[in-house]
Amino acid sequence: MDAVKRAPIPKSQWQWLCSAAAAVTLDPDTAHCELSLSEDGKRVRLGQRKRVRLGQRKSLSDNPHRFDYWECVVSREAFTSGRHYWEVEVNNSWRIGVTRESAERKGRFSFSPQQGYWCLYSGSYGFSALTDPVTSLPLSLRPRKLGVCVDxxxxxxxxxxxxxRAHVYTFTDMVFPQGEKIYPVFWTLDQYKDLELLPAVSVEIKPVTDS
Structure with missing residues (x-):
């Protein structure tokens, strides 16, 4: 399974993805208290025991939108229509995807479509789609830069x-009320390397590089 390789998606499809590029920034008011965000809202890592601060930690005051168990943060931007694409340079321990506005943020919930979370996981337990049960993914597809497109x-x-430019996984039949806000969501336990939101991409096609 780890040896699986997939051909790049067609250039026309990649251009179609890139044409929906969205600028995404992290919302500090939703960030778990152990996360440290950069001042520009583009980078996050686990803050505890970090040698170098990436920005001022937010107040620990309670906020109904703040995660208090899982080390998560959502974006300032939310989507209620259309197609949106963004890219993340990943670290060694992450969950990345989208969540609906009504999904639980307090306490220990499961990251699953049933709970309103559609995410991939990469870390010490491998690489997987957080379905129920979990769907294991080929390690050969584990990215350094992850592209996410929500429709x-x-x-x-x-x-x-x-x-x-290989397709990794698609969650279909997402369940949420018409008009509910959908947010990009990020979780990390890496203390030494950031998750970094990359600049909005252009439709220019770049050569495929070896992974």
Missing amino acids: IEERKVSFYTVES
């Missing part, structure tokens, strides 16, 4: 390896 009307979210 609100189609009710699906797809993931890609940016460096090889």
Whole structure:
């Protein structure tokens, strides 16, 4: 399974993805208290025992939108229609995807579509789609840069390896009320390397690089 390689998606499809590029920034008011965010809202890592601060930690005052168990943060931006694509340079321990506005943020909930979370996981337990039960993914598809595309009307979210332009996984039949806000969501336990939101991409096609 680890030896699986997938051909790049067609250039026309990649251009179609890139044409929906969205600028995404992290919302400090939703960040778990152990996370440290950069001042520009583009980078996050676990803050505890970090040698170098990436920005001022937010107040620990309670906020109904703040995660208090899982080390998560959502974006300032939310989507209620259309198609939106963004890229993340990943670290060694992450969950990345989307969540609906009404999903639980307090306490220990499960990251699953049933709970309103559609995410991939990468870390010490491997690489997987957080379905119920979990769907293992080939380690050969684990990206250095992850592309995420959510289509609100189609009710699906797809993931890609940016460096090889390969499709990794798609969640379909997302369940949420019409008009509910859908947020990019990020979780990390890496204390030494950031998750970094990359600048909005252009439709220019770059050569595929070896992963």
